[in-house]
Amino acid sequence: MTERETFGGAYIPEMLWETLQQLIAAFEKAKRDPEFQKEFRDLLKNFSGRPTPLIFAERATKKLGGAKIYLKNEGANHTGAHKITHCLGQGLLAKKLGKKMLIAETGAGQHGVATATVAAKLGLECVVFMGNEDIRRQRPNVFLMERLGAKVIPVEYGSKTLKDAVNEALKFWMENLEKAHYCIGSVLGPKPYPEMNRYFQSIIGREIRSELQEREGKLPDVVVACVGGGSNAIGSFYDFVPESSVRLIGVEAGGIGKKVGQHASRKIAGVLGIFQGYKSLFLQTDDGQIAPTHSISAGLDYPGLGPELADLYQEGRLELTYALDTEAVAAVDFFAKLEGVISALESAHALAHVIKIAPKMKKDHIIVATLSGRGDKDLFNFARAFKDKSFRDFLKDEYNRYD
Amino acid sequence: MTRMTTSIEKNHQGVALMVLLENRGKKSLFMAHMIAGLPTISESIQVAKALAKGGADIIEVQIPFSDPMADGPTIAVACEEALKKGATVKKALEVVKKVAKFKKPVVVMTYANPIYRMGIPKFIKTISNAGAVGLIVPDCPFDTMEGWSLLATCKAAGIALIPVVSPGVPKERLETLAKDATGFWYCTTRQGITGATSVFASDLPAFIKTLRSTSELPVAVGFGVKSKKDVKDLSKVADIVIAGSVFVVALKKNKKISAVEKTMSQLKL
Numbered sequence: 001m002t003e004r005e006t007f008g009g010a011y012i013p014e015m016l017w018e019t020l021q022q023l024i025a026a027f028e029k030a031k032r033d034p035e036f037q038k039e040f041r042d043l044l045k046n047f048s049g050r051p052t053p054l055i056f057a058e059r060a061t062k063k064l065g066g067a068k069i070y071l072k073n074e075g076a077n078h079t080g081a082h083k084i085t086h087c088l089g090q091g092l093l094a095k096k097l098g099k100k101m102l103i104a105e106t107g108a109g110q111h112g113v114a115t116a117t118v119a120a121k122l123g124l125e126c127v128v129f130m131g132n133e134d135i136r137r138q139r140p141n142v143f144l145m146e147r148l149g150a151k152v153i154p155v156e157y158g159s160k161t162l163k164d165a166v167n168e169a170l171k172f173w174m175e176n177l178e179k180a181h182y183c184i185g186s187v188l189g190p191k192p193y194p195e196m197n198r199y200f201q202s203i204i205g206r207e208i209r210s211e212l213q214e215r216e217g218k219l220p221d222v223v224v225a226c227v228g229g230g231s232n233a234i235g236s237f238y239d240f241v242p243e244s245s246v247r248l249i250g251v252e253a254g255g256i257g258k259k260v261g262q263h264a265s266r267k268i269a270g271v272l273g274i275f276q277g278y279k280s281l282f283l284q285t286d287d288g289q290i291a292p293t294h295s296i297s298a299g300l301d302y303p304g305l306g307p308e309l310a311d312l313y314q315e316g317r318l319e320l321t322y323a324l325d326t327e328a329v330a331a332v333d334f335f336a337k338l339e340g341v342i343s344a345l346e347s348a349h350a351l352a353h354v355i356k357i358a359p360k361m362k363k364d365h366i367i368v369a370t371l372s373g374r375g376d377k378d379l380f381n382f383a384r385a386f387k388d389k390s391f392r393d394f395l396k397d398e399y400n401r402y403d
Numbered sequence: 404m405t406r407m408t409t410s411i412e413k414n415h416q417g418v419a420l421m422v423l424l425e426n427r428g429k430k431s432l433f434m435a436h437m438i439a440g441l442p443t444i445s446e447s448i449q450v451a452k453a454l455a456k457g458g459a460d461i462i463e464v465q466i467p468f469s470d471p472m473a474d475g476p477t478i479a480v481a482c483e484e485a486l487k488k489g490a491t492v493k494k495a496l497e498v499v500k501k502v503a504k505f506k507k508p509v510v511v512m513t514y515a516n517p518i519y520r521m522g523i524p525k526f527i528k529t530i531s532n533a534g535a536v537g538l539i540v541p542d543c544p545f546d547t548m549e550g551w552s553l554l555a556t557c558k559a560a561g562i563a564l565i566p567v568v569s570p571g572v573p574k575e576r577l578e579t580l581a582k583d584a585t586g587f588w589y590c591t592t593r594q595g596i597t598g599a600t601s602v603f604a605s606d607l608p609a610f611i612k613t614l615r616s617t618s619e620l621p622v623a624v625g626f627g628v629k630s631k632k633d634v635k636d637l638s639k640v641a642d643i644v645i646a647g648s649v650f651v652v653a654l655k656k657n658k659k660i661s662a663v664e665k666t667m668s669q670l671k672l
């Protein structure tokens with residue numbers, strides 16, 4: 001890249017143009033509308049449970065013997081992850097736009113559950129698209145979404161993961177523009193989605209700043225977050241972008257290797273492209289076809305990088321790295337035993353990186369890692385990863401209890 | 404439009420789209436859609452031949468992309484199959500070249516990423532050399548960096564960059580697009596994606612009127628065209644009627660390329 005690229009944009013069929021203009025206008029208005037701000041803050045506090053705690057990981061810090069480790073526990077949010085924050089923001093906007101339905105895509109199921117929850121809370125219908133492969137990996141979340149009144153539509157073609165769910169959600173939206181708002185689950189898609197979801201999520205970074213100020217009286221030296229599309233990452237980083245002393249590190253899914261289809265890391269193989277409404281780095285073939293991806297965590301199993309993160313990466317402000325499937329699983333175990341937190345497999349990628357860098361850092365340095373979600377949703381995956389025999393027996397028993 | 408006529412006429416294949424449109428009389432033309440590489444690369448050329456024989460006036464060749472945002476399951480799955488059977492952008496462009504030999508105007512359709520990856524100048528040069536007269540890129544609006552680049556490159560090559568619009572697109576937006584649009588409007592019968600239902604938007608006729616009051620470009624209408632009745636209804640308001648998924652369905656159901664010719668001749672008025 002010799003010239004500086006402009007990432008983002010709105011690469012969309014003309015039929016979406018008017019709807020996006022309306023959304024941009026509603027978003028711009030909401031930013032300046034005290035009533036919207038009040039409603040949003042109220043839901044974050046009294047529904048989602050913000051502010052989320054900043055945990056001092058004292059035993060992990062001792063064990064690793066280097067920098068002081070703090071965990072920003074977004075898993076303490078209602079529904080168990082950061083996703084609910086941008087769902088509440090978009091849900092309120094959808095209501096202002098007079099929409100009756102929220103559409104969502106979901107990978108891990110977290111964004112789907114969060115959207116279904118917000119739809120129920122705000123009195124909206126909800127339709128969630130989820131790849132068949134992800135349904136297999138995260139079946140319990142399908143059950144929860146359905147209990148919350150959402151309709152879950154399996155995506156049966158393509159790679160049957162998150163990117164295909166985005167495709168189908170976009171298509172369904174184009175068929176229901178009057179009625180529905182598409183509640184995109186990360187900082188991706190056409191303008192204004194990347195900016196809008198970052199705007200809602202940037203509360204993570206602001207809370208980190210004030211909580212750490214209170215505890216340590218200073219800024220963190222490093223902020224680490226996992227990166228799928230990038231919503232928890234940019235949410236954690238944004239407030240610190242102007243603070244040049246703070247290193248920002250995004251951790252992608254290293255999967256099981258560096259070949260095409262074995263990982264989901266744009267650092268390893270991302271190439272400039274145009275996809276799902278935005279320009280950014282994508283995993284793709286020489287032919288310009290979107291490449292298959294792999295991650296043990298459904299939420300990071302996506303080929304594109306949020307455009308604002310791509311911009312920070314190009315500038316050199318953001319560092320990208322990756323953690324392997326096995327490292328993520330080991331990190332869950334490490335922090336569970338030492339800190340009493342069971343991390344989602346997505347967030348465990350950030351934790352795995354903390355395990356790598358903390359020992360090399362000075363003791364008076366501070367790392368804040370964003371724990372984007374708690375691990376409840378990964379119960380079955382953990383049980384399988386740890387080859388837990390008694391859990392297996394339990395499943396058999398449970399199966400027999402059904403007639 | 405005159406500006407377009409002259410540049411299109413320079414196109415070496417001698418199948419000028421504008422001349423065809425100007426001489427069509429009262430009848431609307433038929434644009435038949437096909438996917439390069441379906442069922443295989445070589446058989447897809449036979450599909451084109453069948454469409455031409457069956458009475459298609461213009462052939463739209465889709466270059467398969469892994470994630471076709473504007474396509475319903477029929478075409479999306481078909482593109483996936485074509486790619487699995489080994490279709491690539493390069494091979495698909497070879498198909499375009501062969502299809503252009505059937506002396507029907509050929510319009511290429513694909514998505515932004517495959518073009519962007521190849522490089523806009525190289526892509527346009529290749530389809531121009533292959534004999535294509537038009538290009539449709541549903542996910543690349545004119546007012547993007549790549550849109551501007553496509554407009555300039557297509558203009559220089561005498562290729563029409565055809566905008567896809569739908570009922571609901573406001574007049575002010577149409578006016579902006581009309582400044583740069585060439586060839587014809589590709590107007591979808593409703594908001595949504597290809598295939599799916601034959602339910603056309605109730606405001607389609609009114610929208611087409613708006614299109615006509617916005618520019619002199621001919622209007623092609625498609626999405627969900629499945630029967631002769633659909634073609635009849637649409638030909639009352641359209642200069643060109645477009646069908647696509649219906650041929651994919653015919654091909655899959657009968658596993659014979661002759662089914663495509665039959666379907667085409669049955670649809671043709």
Ligand SMILES: Cc1ncc(COP(=O)(O)O)c(C=O)c1O
Pocket residue numbers: 081082083107108109110111185186187226227228229230231232233298299300344346347372373374
């Ligand atoms: C817990 C959790 N963390 C992270 C992600 C990845 O998304 P993003 O990169 O947008 O934060 C997901 C997505 O499903 C998730 O559920």
